[in-house]
Amino acid sequence: AQSVTQLDSQVPVFEEAPVELRCNYSSSVSVYLFWYVQYPNQGLQLLLKYLSGSTLVKGINGFEAEFNKSQTSFHLRKPSVHISDTAEYFCAVSDRSTLGRLYFGRGTQLTVWP
Amino acid sequence: SQTIHQWPATLVQPVGSPLSLECTVEGTSNPNLYWYRQAAGRGLQLLFYSVGIGQISSEVPQNLSASRPQDRQFILSSKKLLLSDSGFYLCAWSVPLGGNTEAFFGQGTRLTVV
Numbered sequence: 383a384q385s386v387t388q389l390d391s392q393v394p395v396f397e398e399a400p401v402e403l404r405c406n407y408s409s410s411v412s413v414y415l416f417w418y419v420q421y422p423n424q425g426l427q428l429l430l431k432y433l434s435g436s437t438l439v440k441g442i443n444g445f446e447a448e449f450n451k452s453q454t455s456f457h458l459r460k461p462s463v464h465i466s467d468t469a470e471y472f473c474a475v476s477d478r479s480t481l482g483r484l485y486f487g488r489g490t491q492l493t494v495w496p
Numbered sequence: 497s498q499t500i501h502q503w504p505a506t507l508v509q510p511v512g513s514p515l516s517l518e519c520t521v522e523g524t525s526n527p528n529l530y531w532y533r534q535a536a537g538r539g540l541q542l543l544f545y546s547v548g549i550g551q552i553s554s555e556v557p558q559n560l561s562a563s564r565p566q567d568r569q570f571i572l573s574s575k576k577l578l579l580s581d582s583g584f585y586l587c588a589w590s591v592p593l594g595g596n597t598e599a600f601f602g603q604g605t606r607l608t609v610v
Contacts, residue, residue: 388539391537416598418601423584423604423606424603424604425502425586425601425602425603425604426540426586426588426601427601428598428600431598472539472540482528482530482545482590482591482592482597482599483530483542483545483555484530484542484588484598484599485542486532486539486540486541487539488537488538488539489539489540
């Protein structure tokens with residue numbers, strides 16, 4: 383069975399600082415990994431996804447993530463954050479057996495201060 | 497292009513009352529459909545998924561049920577709401593592939609049971 387651990391429930395940073403949101407997964411098979419962003423009282427928007435190939439994945443809004451199979455991690459990074467990046471971020475995992483079902487972590491609230 | 501509609505956006509219901517949340521998808525055929533619930537501090541929990549009309553699978557035992565009367569319609573129901581049913585409910589769809597695809601989310605329904 384798949385599971386996702388997001389180690390930080392809240393991450394406060396100042397504007398223009400770099401940020402890393404951590405995600406670790408557990409699965410016995412090859413996985414597909416996703417990062418979603420949620421703004422208050424809205425649905426989820428896909429930031430980026432890893433399906434196969436290059437382990438460094440670039441997404442929207444300047445975010446990127448690196449798939450590390452040996453460490454079972456898929457951390458999200460941005461070199462310089464903006465106030466508009468304040469939101470909740472979710473890491474999710476699926477695989478061929480899950481028929482598109484995504485299993486999410488508990489989320490990380492990123493707050494960017496001026 | 498594909499779109500997903502979910503309504504209502506907010507709902508306040510008394511304990512013991514029935515519930516019906518509706519979700520429809522446009523612009524795609526035979527999608528996989530999902531209902532997720534987001535409770536405070538608990539991330540997103542997959543409640544139900546469906547790979548076709550009348551085919552419903554439940555991920556967790558609970559007070560809710562789901563139905564798919566048409567290819568692109570997914571309904572979440574309850575006969576008698578509990579306080580613990582409060583939360584943010586999200587409908588999502590994905591193409592019917594083997595997991596290597598993201599899910600697309602609706603805008604969610606904020607349900608408060610009082």
